[in-house]
Amino acid sequence: MQTTNSTEQQIIDAARKIFMHKGFSGARMQDIADEAGINKAMLHYYYRSKDKLFDMVFNEAVEKLLSRVSAVFTADLLLEDKIQGVIGSYISSIAENPYLPLFIMNEINQDPDRIIDRFVNTPSFPNIQEFMMMLNAEMDKGTIRRVDPVQLMISIVAMCVFPFIAKPLLKAVFKIGDPAFAQFIEERKAFVSSFVLSALRP
Amino acid sequence: MQTTNSTEQQIIDAARKIFMHKGFSGARMQDIADEAGINKAMLHYYYRSKDKLFDMVFNEAVEKLLSRVSAVFTADLLLEDKIQGVIGSYISSIAENPYLPLFIMNEINQDPDRIIDRFVNTPSFPNIQEFMMMLNAEMDKGTIRRVDPVQLMISIVAMCVFPFIAKPLLKAVFKIGDPAFAQFIEERKAFVSSFVLSALRP
DNA sequence: TGAGGTATTAACCAAATGGTTAAACGCTTC
DNA sequence: GAAGCGTTTAACCATTTGGTTAATACCTCA
Structure with missing residues (x-):
């Protein structure tokens, strides 16, 4: 049903x-309702309450954020290449949803307990262990400086x-506009990669 | 007047x-009102409206945060000692007001424009220039690696x-409780200092 | 075409919420 | 002790807000 899906999707968006x-x-x-260009009653017709609607949005957001954090922690290549690639794509993906982190x-x-249950069941929960073991292996080999993996x-x-x-x-403190900020973000990919790798030099 | 000040202060707190x-x-x-243990009307008696009351709290918070950020950027000692000392005291001071950053x-x-005016007139506005010049000087001397000071x-x-x-x-992802988190914060002072200094090695 | 179901709307409702008011309280001063 | 003052309170008010309802528009299918 086109109309239904369309309206439902408009509401979610x-x-x-x-x-x-x-x-x-x-x-x-x-x-x-205004943003979706529909009547307020429609919100309750498709999603029973404000809480239900919020949960829908929030869960989607958590899923998105976690899968991105996961991407940072999942590692199976050479450390140097992996860190470089992963930081870049991580920053890019947040740039597409800049409000996501602060929102989460x-x-x-506001309600720390609500999230905990959600986390345990999330399929894209970051695979921390793998990344930590990789770091430890490199530290044992002496290719990187020994640091606390969690830190x-x-x-x-x-x-x-x-x-x-x-x-x-930041825009206020450093007196920069949106274009300059966008450039700052673009440059940040290379900066963070090289900063981290420099810090890890033995 | 003791009572007045006391009530006023209770409300602000x-x-x-x-x-x-x-x-x-x-x-x-x-x-x-409940938190202050007084009648709701008192809030309007001392501070005209919710907005006015909020402004009071918000300005105080901005002032506090900015003076702390300032402390990080103000530097007049050797870079290494300065960075170490400043990161430690910065983390400590936030630990005393852990909700401040997210709140700000x-x-x-919510309302980016509101803050801009506030910033220009804030006396404790961070002295960025000084810190940047110091960094540039060290880079010229070759004592630290050349990096973008803003980044x-x-x-x-x-x-x-x-x-x-x-x-x-973080507590959820790394499955740690409040005591472990406090220890993590304590350890973080040394970690960040050494991480930054390591990254800046030529 | 029209019966039957779905989608949509305008009007409405009850609770919550920021704010006001008039009366009461308590303290000082004469 | 009571006049005068700032402080405090209970009751009240108007608006906002999440949510409901009953009627209407729309769409499909026999």
Whole structure:
């Protein structure tokens, strides 16, 4: 059924946009209806409540974010190439959904317990073990400096994600506009890769 | 007047707590009144509206955050000692106000324009120039590797701040509790310092 | 064509929420 | 002790907001 799918999809798209920008409590059902160009009652016709609609958007977002974090941690090539490639594609993929990280962080903080169940069952849960074992192997071989793998992983994600979370702040502090920021992000791929690899030199 | 000051202060403290945890739209005036242990009408007696009360809390928070970011960027010692000392104290000071960064990021994203005016007039606006010149001087001397100073600064802040923004996520992903997280933060001071300095080796 | 189901809407409702008001309380001062 | 003042409260108000309902438009299929 075309019409049904279309309307359902329009609602999800609108809900994603509004929830991402305003958060759960800041989002109004009327805003979502307007954004989707439909009547407010339709939201309740397809998705029973604001909570249900939010869950739909939120789960999708978590899934997306986790699969991206997974990509960073999953490694089966040479460390150097892997880090380089993975950081680049990670930054690129967030650039396509710049509001995703802040949205997730924020909503998780609102209600930390809600997320935990979700995580255990998520298929794309990051494979941390594999990446840590790879790091340990390289450290044993002496090809990279010995560091705490967890601290390292979090640092990599931090350097990739933070610019998007802090975008308006950074634009103000460094007095740059949107084009310059986009260029900054593009350059950041190479910077983070080389920064991390430099830090790992024995 | 003791009572006045006390009540006023109670309100501010309560408002800070509620706004920080729930954000502007998620916070209820009744919540703040309850937290302060007073009648809701008192909030309007001392501060005219929710917006006014929020501004009070928000400005204070911005001031606090900026002065801390400033501390990172202000440098007048040897680079190595400076970086080490500053990262440590920066992480410590955020640890005392772990909700501050996410709160600021989030509210700025809600209404980016509001912050810009605020920034220009803030006395504790970070002295970026000084730090950048210092970095450039060291690069010219060849004591550190040549990197983009802006990318570097943002990376340092990212590594310090991100763990607090992502705390519930990290706790879930790495399956750690509050004590382990506190230890992680404590260890992070040394890690980030040594990571940055290692990355800057020529 | 029209019966039957689905999609859509306008109007409505109850609860929550920011904000107001008028009365009461308590303290100081004469 | 009561006049005068700032403080505090309970009750109230108007608007917003999530959610419902009953009627209507639309679409398919016999």
